[in-house]
Amino acid sequence: MLTQGDQVPRFTVTTTEGRAISYLDLWQHSNVVLLVLPPDAIAAAAPYIEGIRERLADLPAGDTACIVTSDEVNGLRAPGALVADRWGEVRFAREAASLADLPDPQDLAEWVQHVQHACPECEGEAR
Numbered sequence: 001m002l003t004q005g006d007q008v009p010r011f012t013v014t015t016t017e018g019r020a021i022s023y024l025d026l027w028q029h030s031n032v033v034l035l036v037l038p039p040d041a042i043a044a045a046a047p048y049i050e051g052i053r054e055r056l057a058d059l060p061a062g063d064t065a066c067i068v069t070s071d072e073v074n075g076l077r078a079p080g081a082l083v084a085d086r087w088g089e090v091r092f093a094r095e096a097a098s099l100a101d102l103p104d105p106q107d108l109a110e111w112v113q114h115v116q117h118a119c120p121e122c123e124g125e126a127r
Contacts, residue, residue, distance in 0.1 A: 001075060001076070001077070001093065001095055002075035002076055002082060002090050002093040003090065003093055004090055004091060004092065004093065005089065005090065006075070006089075006090045006093075007088045007089065007090070008023060008032065008034075008082070008084045008088045008089075008090060009023075009073065009074040009075055010023050010024060011023045011071075011073045011074070013067065013069040013071035013073065014069060014071055015067060015068055015069055016037075016042050016049075016068045016069065016070065021065075021067055021069075023088075026065050026086075027086070027087075027088055028086055028087060029086060030062070030063065030064055030065040030086055031063060031064040031065070031083070031084065031085055031086050031112055031115050031116065032064070032065050032067065032082075032083070032084045032086075033052065033056065033064060033065070033066045033067070033081070033082070033083055033108055033112060034067045034069075034073065034076065034081065034082045034083075034084070035049065035052070035066075035067070035068045035069070035079075035080070035081050035102075036069055036070070036071070036072075036073050036076050036077070036078045036079065036080045036081075037068065037069070037070050037078050037079050037099070038070060038078045038079060039070040041078075041079065041099055042070060044099060045068075045079075045099050048099065048102065048105065049068050051105035052066060052105040052108055052109070053066055054105070055105050055106055055108070055109035056109055056112065058109070059109070059112060059113065059116070060116070063116065064112050064116075075093075076093065076095065077095045079095070079096045079098065079099055079101075079102055080093070080094060080095040080096060080102075081093070081094055081096075081102055081103055081108060082094075083108060083111040083112055083115060084115075085115045085118070091111055091114065091115050091118075092108070092111040
């Protein structure tokens with residue numbers, strides 16, 4: 001399982017909307033919220049997904065990519081969620097036993113806000 005401080009594995013997935021996304025196209029350009037859901041849970045997760053997208057809409061445009069997929073991603077089992085900065089460092093990751101156990105959409109948005117305001121140089125000095 002991916003944990004805070006790990007690097008996001010390079011992946012290519014198909015989103016629930018049918019778009020192919022390569023992590024390499026986002027790396028160094030966008031923070032990432034990644035949701036990996038079981039294929040049979042996509043419809044049931046629609047309100048949850050919408051809640052996340054609504055909260056991320058309040059953030060600066062183009063700063064964060066929200067990827068929802070049922071494809072496998074190394075280190076993150078479905079259902080699972082992660083937030084990573086634009087350099088690929090995992091800042092938050094959680095695997096859940098069920099959709100109900102996924103983090104609240106507001107919590108994910110707060111992690112993104114934290115990433116947006118974090119100073120990598122300062123944090124490097126603190127390590």
